[in-house]
Amino acid sequence: MAAANRSRVSPFGTTGPYFPIEWSDDSSDLTHVGSATATGQHILLAGSVVEAGGKPTRNTILEFWQPDANGIFRHPLDPRAAEADPGFAGWGRTRTMANGIYRLRTVIPGGYEENGVMRLPHINVMVVGIGLTRRLVTTLFFGEGPDPVLDLVPKARRARLVAKRDASLDDGAAQGYRFDVVMQGEGETPFFAD
Amino acid sequence: MASPTLPSSLSLVDYPLYDDATQMERRIERYPLSFTRTPNEPLIARPLTRSERTGPRNFGNLFGIAPGDVDLSRATPTSPLAMGQRIWIEGRVVDEDGRPVPNAVMEIWQANSAGRYVHEMDDNLATPVDPNFHGTGRLMTGKEGEFRLQTIKPGAYPVLGTGWWWRPPHVHFSIFGMSWMDRYITQIFFPGEPLNETDLLFNGVRDEEARQRLLFQPLTPSMGKPGKVDEPSLIGYKLDFVLRGKRATPEVD
Numbered sequence: 001m002a003a004a005n006r007s008r009v010s011p012f013g014t015t016g017p018y019f020p021i022e023w024s025d026d027s028s029d030l031t032h033v034g035s036a037t038a039t040g041q042h043i044l045l046a047g048s049v050v051e052a053g054g055k056p057t058r059n060t061i062l063e064f065w066q067p068d069a070n071g072i073f074r075h076p077l078d079p080r081a082a083e084a085d086p087g088f089a090g091w092g093r094t095r096t097m098a099n100g101i102y103r104l105r106t107v108i109p110g111g112y113e114e115n116g117v118m119r120l121p122h123i124n125v126m127v128v129g130i131g132l133t134r135r136l137v138t139t140l141f142f143g144e145g146p147d148p149v150l151d152l153v154p155k156a157r158r159a160r161l162v163a164k165r166d167a168s169l170d171d172g173a174a175q176g177y178r179f180d181v182v183m184q185g186e187g188e189t190p191f192f193a194d
Numbered sequence: 195m196a197s198p199t200l201p202s203s204l205s206l207v208d209y210p211l212y213d214d215a216t217q218m219e220r221r222i223e224r225y226p227l228s229f230t231r232t233p234n235e236p237l238i239a240r241p242l243t244r245s246e247r248t249g250p251r252n253f254g255n256l257f258g259i260a261p262g263d264v265d266l267s268r269a270t271p272t273s274p275l276a277m278g279q280r281i282w283i284e285g286r287v288v289d290e291d292g293r294p295v296p297n298a299v300m301e302i303w304q305a306n307s308a309g310r311y312v313h314e315m316d317d318n319l320a321t322p323v324d325p326n327f328h329g330t331g332r333l334m335t336g337k338e339g340e341f342r343l344q345t346i347k348p349g350a351y352p353v354l355g356t357g358w359w360w361r362p363p364h365v366h367f368s369i370f371g372m373s374w375m376d377r378y379i380t381q382i383f384f385p386g387e388p389l390n391e392t393d394l395l396f397n398g399v400r401d402e403e404a405r406q407r408l409l410f411q412p413l414t415p416s417m418g419k420p421g422k423v424d425e426p427s428l429i430g431y432k433l434d435f436v437l438r439g440k441r442a443t444p445e446v447d
Contacts, residue, residue, distance in 0.1 A: 007290055007436045010407055011217050011399045013380035015366065018311040020303050020330045033255055052230040059315055065249055065374050075248035075373075077205055091250030114244050124245055124374055131227030133218040133398055135379065139245075149240050157235075183231045193211055193237040 017130045019061050024095035029105040030064070036087030040069020040107035044171045045163065047180040048100045049127065054185065056100020060129035062181075064092045064104060066122070071110030096129075105174065108142055120147035127181060136191045140179050153190045160189050207289075207439045209242060209375035216404035218395065224359075225394045242375065249373040253299045257332060261297065264333040266304070266345035269326050276327035278307025278346030280426055283410065285433040287339040287369060289376070290440040294339030298437075301368040302343060303330045309351030309361075318351055344428065350389050362389035362396065369435060376437040384431075385409045407436075 031038040049060045067073045068085040075081055075090075084090070094104045109121045121142040128135050141150050141162050150158060160182070169176020182189050220232045253259055267276050287295040305311050310321040312328050327346065335341045345365070353359040362383055369378040383396050390396050399405040413430030 007288070007292060008216055008404065008407075009212065009290055009438045010378070010380060010436045011404050012212065012378065013218060013366075013395060013408070015368075015379055016381070017315045018303065018305075018313040019366075021314065023301065023330070027256070051227070055230070057231070063377070065245075067245075073244065073248040074250075074252055076251075077244060077248050077373075089256055090252065091256070112244075119243070119245070122245065126374075126377065128379055129231075131225070131231035133220055133222065133228060133395070134212070135377070136233065149243065149245075152238055152240055184233055188233055188235050190235070191233050191237050193239045 012134050014130065014133050015061055015128050017059060019059060019095070019129070021059075021095065024061060024093050027089075027092050028094040028103065030066075030089040030092040031087070031105050031107060033087055033089050038068065038088035038107050039085050040088075040110070042105065042107055042174040043177050044169050044174045045104045045106060045177050045179060046101060046166075046169055047178050049096045049102060049181040050100055050183065050185075051131070052184045054182075056098075057096055057129065057131075057183070058098050058100065060096045060100075060102075060127060062094050062096075062102055062104070063126040063128075064094075064106065065124040065126075066090065066106065066109040067112060069107050069110050071112030071119075071121075117148055120145060120150060122147070122149075125179075125181075127183070132183075135194065136183070137194050138181075138189055138191050142177075157188075157190045160187060205247075206441055207247075207372070208441070209246075209373070209438050210440075212438065216399070216401045218398040219400065222394050222398045225398075246374045249375070249377065250370055251297070251372070253297075253334065253370065257299065259299060259332055259334050261334045261336045263342045263344070264302070264331040266302065266327070266329065266331045266343065269328045274326045276306065276324050276346050278324075278327075278349075279429060280344070281347050281429045281431060282342060282344050282416070283365070283431045283433065284340070284342040284413075285435065287335050287341065287371070287435045287437060289371075289437050294335075294337070295371050295376075295437060296335060296337050296339055298335040298339065298372075299370040300333050300335065300341055301330075302332070302345070302365060303368075304345065304365045305329065305348040305351055305363075307346050307349050309349030309363075317354060321349075321351065347384070347429070350387075359394065360389050360392070362387040362393050364396075367435070369437065371437045372439065376439050378435065378437050380408065382433055383409050385412060 068088040074084040166178040410431035418427040
């Protein structure tokens with residue numbers, strides 16, 4: 001393919017308010033694929049998504065991409081992809097309710113080594129929805145570091161990217177964790193350049 | 195389940211930052227939510243690691259989907275046709291080098307022909323719901339990144355509360371490409387619609403050439419056979435989606 005064929009990437013757009021409800025709800029549990037169940041510590045991840053002034057947002061869509069409990073991504077670029085947990089989806093999606101709260105069932109991801117550096121257990125998070133003409137991308141961490149990406153976030157803001165254990169969310173064997181997203185304003189979530 | 199089809203040189207793909215000049219503005223005048231939901235703090239630069247270079251490709255399992263067309267013009271395969279102008283949309287999903295993105299999942303959602311969504315947040319109660327139109331569908335692209343879908347042309351609708359803003363007919367697309375970096379969502383408009391001129395989102399792309407890439411291109415309409423419902427007459431449109439991603443050094447062949 002000649003370089004002359006190189007095209008400019010299509011413009012991103014907003015989901016608007018009407019992203020289908022069932023497409024979020026049906027993918028909000030990463031811990032089962034078919035009849036298989038994910039290995040590792042199951043968690044119930046929940047939190048709020050607010051805009052300026054701490055105002056809750058409704059039907060904001062959150063997508064998640066993470067390795068399994070052993071730190072393996074189900075993708076050909078992961079050298080251990082063949083060993084990925086067949087019971088773990090890797091990707092999931094949820095939405096905020098009218099009160100601004102979302103819920104997701106997943107597992108605590110495993111850490112892994114990449115180019116001789118250890119990565120802290122983490123989950124990629126993408127936020128789209130009403131008012132967002134582009135996606136917002138960030139990363140949720142289990143632990144405070146060191147991690148080559150978390151370390152790039154100004155120290156005073158790092159705590160915003162760390163999931164907090166919240167026993168009030170425990171549900172059976174699933175441990176509760178809390179991760180709030182502040183799109184704008186006081187305590188704003190650090191987002192990455194995209 | 196067959197393993198996902200991926201170019202062997204995927205590790206060489208670069209995902210440069212989106213060029214803000216040819217993307218939609220983050221804050222759009224007269225669109226208040228774009229001002230209260232866009233971060234104030236600068237976005238933080240980071241290197242791309244395995245975590246971002248990978249992404250979901252196992253939708254055969256997750257969605258039970260295989261390459262092929264989708265038809266939104268009936269609520270179920272056996273229910274009556276939805277009301278409205280029947281159309282087809284076809285095109286390809288490619289990267290910036292023009293390479294096809296095979297087995298990409300595409301999600302499509304839209305209003306009915308009167309401009310109403312089947313959605314709990316659509317409060318345009320004066321606009322009818324069509325019991326034969328759900329307005330959502332999924333497909334998976336083929337080996338060359340090609341796709342084709344049938345639907346009906348969506349209607350325009352008012353953004354209640356603004357007192358003036360009518361959304362022109364548009365179709366929403368969500369595409370899962372090769373990685374977390376080319377995950378893509380947008381809405382595509384119909385050429386020649388007067389409401390395109392005043393739409394805040396369509397015109398939120400300031401660059402004229404880039405804005406044109408949010409328009410379907412008209413194809414020669416297909417002519418069905420009299421009395422044959424399975425060979426319909428359809429107005430056709432074409433659109434190619436260019437996802438982020440290119441080789442650091444383009445090959446020449």
